[in-house]
Amino acid sequence: MSGFVTVVLFFVGMAVFAWAFRSVARALKPDEPVFRDMPYATAFGYIFGLVAIMGAIWLYALSRDADPLVANKYFFAGKAMEAFVLFTIAAWLFRVVGRSIGTNGSRKLFRQMPLTASFGILMIILYSIAAIFAGVIAPYGQDEIIQGVAANIVPGGNPAIGGNPEFPLGTDQLGRDLLSRLIYGAQNTVGIAFVTTLLAFFLGGSLGFLAAVLGGWFDQIMSRAVDVLMAIPSLIFALLLMTIAAVWAPRLGIPLTLFMVVIIAVIDSTRVYRLARAVGYNIVVMDYIEAAKLRGEGMGYLIFKxxxxxxTAPLLAEFGLRFCFVFLTIASLSFLGVGIQPPLADWGTMVRDLAQFINFAAFAPQVAAAPLLAAGAIALLTVAVNFVVDWMLHRSSGLKS
Amino acid sequence: MSNLLTINDIYIEGRSDEVWSPIINGVNLSLKRGEVLGLIGESGAGKSTLGLAAMGYTRDGCRISSGSVNFDGIDLVSASADVKRGLLGKRIAYVAQSAAASFNPAHKIIDQHTEAPTQHGVMVRAESSEDAMQLYERLRLPNPHEIGFRYPHQVSGGQLQRAMTAMAMACRPDLIIFDEPTTALDVTTQIEVLAAIRKIVEDFDTAAIYITHDLAVVAQMADRVKVLLRGDEIETADTRQMLANPQEDYTKSLWAVRSFERPAKPAVHTGATPVVSVRGVTAAYGKVDVLSDVSFDMHAGRTVAVVGESGSGKSTAARCITGLLAPRQGHVEFDGAQLPASYKQRDKMQLRQAQMIYQMADTALNPRKTIAEIIGRPVQFYMGLTGRAKTKRVDELLTQIELEPSQYRDRLPSELSGGQKQRVGIARALAAEPKFIICDEVTSALDQLVAEGILRLLADLQDTLGLTYMFITHDLATVKSIADEVVVMKDGRVVEQGPKAEMFQPPHHPYTDLLLSSVPEMDPDWLTNLLEERGMENIGDAAVGKM
Structure with missing residues (x-):
């Protein structure tokens, strides 16, 4: 109860403070349109943001506390904040560099780019490097059980609390290096997700455009079939098909991963189909399509040229979002045990394997952080991709007007 | 008497590509109570921007960088949002170009009408809806007590525009800004709206700013006229004075546009085979007949203008000729041979011979292709030219439409002006080397000066290449300047057809007469005289009454 009262009082305090802030600002500068026409919600937003920033600084101060027991508790919060600031600066530098080198077109692109988008692009580049050069970057193999080293080394690399500087992120129950597994996870999870999304787009995109151009019975049959597929909850459907595939795969001698790629691609292609058909329909009514039809052009020219x-703009934006969903589906399936199979390192599997450590969160936050590393990797990539997609959507809608 | 509205040396800028570029450069404007000021200029002249600035408002991405807007002692540029909220809709109202797009389609007309008066506390709802019906009656809307309870889509365009004028009047504002209120309407409907606006402005002694690009319209409406060109004021004068004696060269050139006329061509040989012949075509969308038993011929080297209001079936006739819509009865002949009904059954040769130029050049050109690709495709597709031969042909075509090849070849349509886009549309049609071209309202989306250039180009091309045109239009001035023969359509039927000279001489079919007399003339007394002639009482139903 007292916790609830505290929260309410906290918000009331902020509300009063916001009102006072606006009134004082108006009294001091009566002719300033920013304060004069400021809605109350905006004033509250400013105060809320201020409080949030103060909270973050306080948390960071705790992580640098002189008492190692206190400091260790907030170790990861502090590191995350440092990394956030560092990456923001890196993203800003990245944009500055992009603005000053390259062709006129690319410079213009960077000039109009918001910081979020450059942050997203930088993240995607880092992930791609990790995925492509995993074998070179990772200090150990993904399934390598390091001899002579105890399992369950705590992340942080601080020997005082049970870490080991050689394994900055610690080791798992079997004694495999978590950092290496995290890097290999990028290769497996992101690589497979990319291939799956491409396949989904090829399927859904071409069928969707075809339905838009042909219309009539082809459109009806395709669209109703897609409706049926979409009516089934996708994760459960995938789970069902994967269970069947798990029986077939060894019998046919085809890797289960291939089945997974096809199954997820087909399920996700329904969403792509919907979009491609809707976008296609808007384009098909344009006069230039009519002109091309009257010229006697064939179907291939109409669709591809x-x-x-x-x-491309809406499809690219959808590609980014769809990639996130596919990638989350793969992680979920792996977490449930039917996706990417051990000993391959995969972020979903890693979360599942390390999940029991979350129980230690109350007294040893660093230990509980181990499964969150993989989950954080998933979350960060999703956020990064969405930043870029938002920007592309904004650009494509801006071009239209 | 002091001015109601004074705009002093106003500068407005718009933001594009991270830079502020000027839209309005230091324009002054003053308006007395009950006075109507006409603002004219081409598109991009800043008419609408200035009109909105008179309300202290700018569109997104624009700002008033200096100057003042003084409305009855209040400076709207520095006024707070609260002060403006109290004025807009109550003392200053705005009538937009497209009433269909400005009404909320989800609410009844009268609910939208009563919103402003009740919000501003001028009237309670019941009072306001009673008042709305009186306004509808005054504006001669049919069934004034019932029409407000319809949704916007259940009312015709002209009626909706009048309802919008009534809505602007709801709070009895001191100032109304009319932003091209009749541009989207047919000539016959335009009269009703013009008469309604003029009446209500006079009745309530309201000041108004009337924005338009049509000189003849402004001559009927405004007491004074201000001419704008690219954000600069060219000249301001009383309407009669400006019409009689324009001072500046630009104003004179605007006046001169309507003078383009081609010499008449000799009569067609009797017995000559027409290039395209429409024979008894009846066509339908779904179950409703849009064309019934339409027949007309088009002879080589001639321009046949097909005239009529929107919905008269002009464009449907074109769709039957191109084969996009298969007729239910009748057929189309090309050089004496019957064409297959659907374009899908026609061979490449038949498709090549008949080309089309569209009204909206924006949607007729693929925005992601360069000009060379757009024009080059039919060259390659029909003529089989590739590589250097194709480039050469594209350059030839660009020269033909008076665009410098080296400069325009690699541009995208978005990097061209409206008139240039339309020229590229013409070049794409020419690239197929056709005999026959359908021009579907090709000039109606363009400014008068630009439109005249397009008409001249089409006329020159006809002379050099011996083309046959089917010219679909609702603008009789265009017909006068380019047509050899005229086909008048109404409700899917051909009402009258014949050589141009005959068509513009009485006696007319009553519908042709209505169309001809509805075209606004430069004479400022034209509307007054016309209304007297037709009888003020039935103005709302003038179109119907005359039939």
Whole structure:
């Protein structure tokens, strides 16, 4: 109860403070339009943001506390904040560099880029490097059980609390290096997700455009089939099909991963189909399509030369989002045990394997952080991709007007 | 008497590509109570921006960088949002170009009408809806007590525009800004709206700013006219004085546009085979007949203008000729041979011979292709030219439409002006080397000066290449300047057809007469005289009454 009262009082305090802030500002500068026309919600937003920043600084101060027991508790919070600031600066530098080198077109692109987008792009580049050069970067193998080293080394690399500087992120129950597994996880999870998304787009995109151009019975049959597939909850459907595939795969001698790629691609292609058809329909009614039809152009020319170039912006944006969903589906399936199979390192599997450590959160936050590393890697990539997608959507809608 | 509205040396800027570029450069404007000021200029002249600035408002991405807007002692540029909220809708109202797009389609007209008066506390709801019906009656809307309870889509365009004028009047404002209120309407409907606006402005002694690009319209409406060009004021004068004696060269050139006329061509040989012949075509969308038993011929080297209001079936006739819509009865002949009904059954040769130029050049050109690709495709597709031969042909075509090849070849349509886009549309049609071209309202989206350039180009091309045009339009001035023969359509039927000279001489079919007399003339007394002639009482139903 007292916790609830505290929260309410806290918000009331902020509300009063916001009102006072606006009134004082108006009294001091009566002619300033910023304060004069400021809605109350905006004033509250400013105060809320201020409180949030103060909270973050306080948390960071705790992580640098002289008492190692206190400092260790907030170790990861502090590191995350440091990394956040560092990456923001890196993103800003990245944009500055992009603005000053390259062709005129790319410079213009960087000039109009918001910081979030450059942060996202930088993140995606880092992930791609990790995925492509995993074998070179990772200090150990992904399934290598390091001899002579105890399992369950705590992350942080501080020997005082049970860490080991050689394994900055610690080791898992079997004594495998978590950092290496995290890097290999990028290769497996992101690589497979990328291939799956490409396949989904090829399927859904071409069928969607075809339905838009042909219309009539083809459109009806395809669209109703897609409706049926979409009506089934996708994760449960995937789980069901994967269970069946798990029986077939060894019998046919085809890796289960291939089945997974196809199954997820087909399920996700329904969403792509919907989008491609809707976008396609808007383009098909344009006069230039009519002109091309009257010229006697074939279906291939219509789809690939007339429609596709005009649909790239929404499709690219959807590609980013779809990639996140596919990637989360793979992680979920792996977490449930039917996705990417051990000993391959995969972020979903890593979360599942290390999940029991979350129980230690109350007294040893660093230990509980181990499963969150993989989850954090997933979350960060999702956020990064969404930043970039938001920017692309904004650009494509801005071009239209 | 002091001015109601004074705009002093106003500068407005718009933001594009991270830089502020000027839209309005130091324009002054003053308006007395009950006075109507006409603002004219081409698109991009800053008419609408200035009109909105008179309300202290700028569109997103624009700002008033200096100057003042003084409305009845209040400076709208520095006024707070609260002060403006109290004025807009109550003392200053705005009538937009497209009433269909400005009404909320989800609410009844009268609910939208009563919103402003009740919000501003001028009237209670019941009072306001009673008042709305009186306004509807005054504006001669049919069934004034019932029409307000319809949704916007259940009312015709002209009626909706009048309802919007009534809505602007709801709080009895001191100032109304009309932003091209009749541009989207047919000539016959335009009259009703013009008469309604003029009446209500006079009745309530309201000041108004009337924005338009049509000189003849402004001559009917405004007491004074201000001419704008690219954000600069060219000249201001009383309407009669400006019409009689324009001072500046630009104003004179605007006046001169309507003078383009081609010499008449000799009569067609009797018995000559027409290039395209429409024979008894009846066509339908779904179950409703849009065309019934339409027949007309188009002879080589001639321009046939097909005239009529929107919904008269002009464009449907074109769709039957191109084969996009298969007729239910009748057929189309090309050089004496019957064409297959659907374009899908026609061969490449038949498709090549008949080309089309569209009204909206924006949607007719693929925005992701360069000009060379757009024009080059039919060259390659029909003529089989590739590589250097194709480039050469594209350059030839660009020269033909008076665009410098080296400069325009690699541009995208978005980097061209409206008139240039339309020229590229013409070049794409020419690239197929056709005999026959359908021009579907090709000039109606363009400014008068630009439109005249397009008409001249089409006329020159016809002379050099011996083309046959089917010219679909609702603008009789265009017909006068370019047509050899005229086909008048109404409700899917051909009402009258014949050579241009005959069509513009009485006696007319009553519908042709209505169309002809509805075209606004430069004479400021034209509307007054016309209304007297037709009888003020039935102005709302003038179109119907005359039939």
């Amino acid at each position: 007339e429609i596709l170039p005009n649909a």
